[in-house]
Amino acid sequence: PWDKYLGKFIRGKFTEEQFWQAITAELKVQLPPGAEHVWADWNELKPEPEMAAFVRVLKEHGLKVGVLSNLFPPAKRIIEEHHGYKNFDAVTLSCDVGFGKPEPEIYAIAVQALNIEAQECIFVDDRAKVLEPAAAMGMTTILGENPEQVIRQVKQALRPQLQT
Numbered sequence: 613p614w615d616k617y618l619g620k621f622i623r624g625k626f627t628e629e630q631f632w633q634a635i636t637a638e639l640k641v642q643l644p645p646g647a648e649h650v651w652a653d654w655n656e657l658k659p660e661p662e663m664a665a666f667v668r669v670l671k672e673h674g675l676k677v678g679v680l681s682n683l684f685p686p687a688k689r690i691i692e693e694h695h696g697y698k699n700f701d702a703v704t705l706s707c708d709v710g711f712g713k714p715e716p717e718i719y720a721i722a723v724q725a726l727n728i729e730a731q732e733c734i735f736v737d738d739r740a741k742v743l744e745p746a747a748a749m750g751m752t753t754i755l756g757e758n759p760e761q762v763i764r765q766v767k768q769a770l771r772p773q774l775q776t
Contacts, residue, residue: 623711623712
């Protein structure tokens with residue numbers, strides 16, 4: 613039953629309360645105490661230190677950096693409370709815009725938020741299926757496996773703009 617409600621929750625169509633009400637009603641169970649905070653742990657949401665440092669390097673070189681994420685509203689709140697988006701020029705979250713990856717609309721919204729062309733974007737994600745719409749728009753795509761590999765491939769894609 614999760615799947616039919618997760619999409620609505622990720623896209624901001626359900627509040628957190630509506631999400632849990634729908635799940636518990638369908639399963640005919642009570643929600644265990646504290647279960648509603650299952651995805652709102654900062655320790656699980658913190659960026660990789662290498663990636664955070666690399667974002668700062670990119671910004672120092674005058675490049676725009678954005679976030680495009682499928683995210684639940686409670687996780688968004690936790691990230692914002694810890695200033696997790698402070699180094700980004702644009703943040704496009706499914707729970708804010710009503711679309712989620714791999715829907716093409718969310719990619720277009722993210723590009724518009726950065727005020728650049730899709731062909732100027734490098735899109736990184738750890739799921740291959742969400743790279744396809746970005747590639748179809750003309751973005752360079754990178755399947756992220758670990759911070760070192762992502763940083764290496766982004767640097768390669770940015771030559772000669774990025775000389776570090």
